[in-house]
Amino acid sequence: MNSKKHPKAFENESSIHTDFKENMTYSDYLSLDSILSSQQRLSNHHDEMLFIVIHQVSELWMKLIIHELKAATTAISNGELSSAFKMLARVSKIQSQIIQGWDVLATLTPSEYIEFRDSLGKASGFQSYQYRLIEFALGYKTKHSLEIYKQDEAIYEQLQEALLAPSIYDASIAALHKAGFSIDQDVLERDLTKPYETNESVKLAWKNVYENVDEHWELYELAEKLVDIEDWFQQWRFRHMKTVERIIGFKQGTGGSSGVSYLKRVIDHYFFPELWAIRTLL
Numbered sequence: 372m373n374s375k376k377h378p379k380a381f382e383n384e385s386s387i388h389t390d391f392k393e394n395m396t397y398s399d400y401l402s403l404d405s406i407l408s409s410q411q412r413l414s415n416h417h418d419e420m421l422f423i424v425i426h427q428v429s430e431l432w433m434k435l436i437i438h439e440l441k442a443a444t445t446a447i448s449n450g451e452l453s454s455a456f457k458m459l460a461r462v463s464k465i466q467s468q469i470i471q472g473w474d475v476l477a478t479l480t481p482s483e484y485i486e487f488r489d490s491l492g493k494a495s496g497f498q499s500y501q502y503r504l505i506e507f508a509l510g511y512k513t514k515h516s517l518e519i520y521k522q523d524e525a526i527y528e529q530l531q532e533a534l535l536a537p538s539i540y541d542a543s544i545a546a547l548h549k550a551g552f553s554i555d556q557d558v559l560e561r562d563l564t565k566p567y568e569t570n571e572s573v574k575l576a577w578k579n580v581y582e583n584v585d586e587h588w589e590l591y592e593l594a595e596k597l598v599d600i601e602d603w604f605q606q607w608r609f610r611h612m613k614t615v616e617r618i619i620g621f622k623q624g625t626g627g628s629s630g631v632s633y634l635k636r637v638i639d640h641y642f643f644p645e646l647w648a649i650r651t652l653l
């Protein structure tokens with residue numbers, strides 16, 4: 372084996388290859404053997420391939436979103452807002468890409484899906500831990516979501532770590548405070564394992580930012596980047612709900628929920644409630 376340590380290998384992250392082969396190929400680098408042999412259909416149905424690929428593509432994009440959100444949160448905490456903007460702009464573009472995927476999935480008809488739905492058993496998007504990691508990174512900390520991962524230590528630990536970490540909104544509120552805005556102490560010291568709840572002092576601070584854009588240009592830009600992300604997230608939830616309705620109507624979900632009625636309810640949730648509330652006040 373012609374295996375050497377790559378001079379530029381970054382060793383602090385567990386998923387990094389520290390070895391490279393002299394004659395490394397395109398497939399080696401991208402681990403295509405493993406990626407392209409991971410579309411195992413459980414039925415003989417032609418359309419199950421579409422179903423698997425669309426989920427895998429979404430999960431890959433989610434992986435990148437998590438990577439960007441984590442780094443953006445650190446950058447905001449360090450006062451490096453410009454570098455956070457670059458990453459947040461990328462997150463929005465990825466969200467827009469994932470949403471395009473619904474157009475492809477909507478080519479699946481109810482008659483086609485019903486032919487392989489039973490082979491999915493109780494599996495459901497409910498169990499997408501990367502989706503929960505994104506919700507947590509944005510501040511929607513639902514502790515109860517961890518319960519289904521009790522048997523899976525690695526996933527449980529990742530979620531636990533994300534539950535305890537400040538979200539991008541916590542970091543943004545801390546940035547408001549550092550800029551001199553008065554923020555209630557109980558928000559600054561909030562229990563990070565709980566979902567963020569709307570607060571009057573945060574609302575006033577953001578309102579002030581929007582009313583005095585020239586003085587707070589960076590915070591204003593940060594706010595708009597967060598609104599972009601929430602806007603795209605809601606569009607994902609809406610397209611998911613409508614695509615599910617057109618494919619399974621109001622049948623119960625395989626994950627045990629009421630299905631579309633449940634998906635309609637989650638649309639009511641806000642990640643950054645004050646950033647939306649101030650729109651009415653300005």
Ligand code: HEM
Pocket residue numbers: 425426429430476484494495496497498499502611615618619623624625626627628629630631633634637
């Ligand atoms: C035919 C396609 C699809 C159908 C019929 C469908 C159906 C559902 C239903 C009924 C639920 C509620 C939970 C349950 O009881 O199962 C759900 C949740 C979920 N689905 Fe899908 N889904 C589809 C495609 C997708 C795709 C492509 C993704 C992308 C990863 C996805 C991700 C999720 C996520 C993350 C949840 C949890 C949402 C939450 O709890 O807020 N689904 N899905």
Ligand SMILES: N[C@@H](CC(=O)c1ccccc1NC=O)C(=O)O
Pocket residue numbers: 426488491494495496497619623624625626
């Ligand atoms: N909850 C879906 C099943 C489903 O969509 C699904 C099943 C396995 C793996 C991913 C899925 N996608 C999202 O919920 C249903 O009730 O038909």
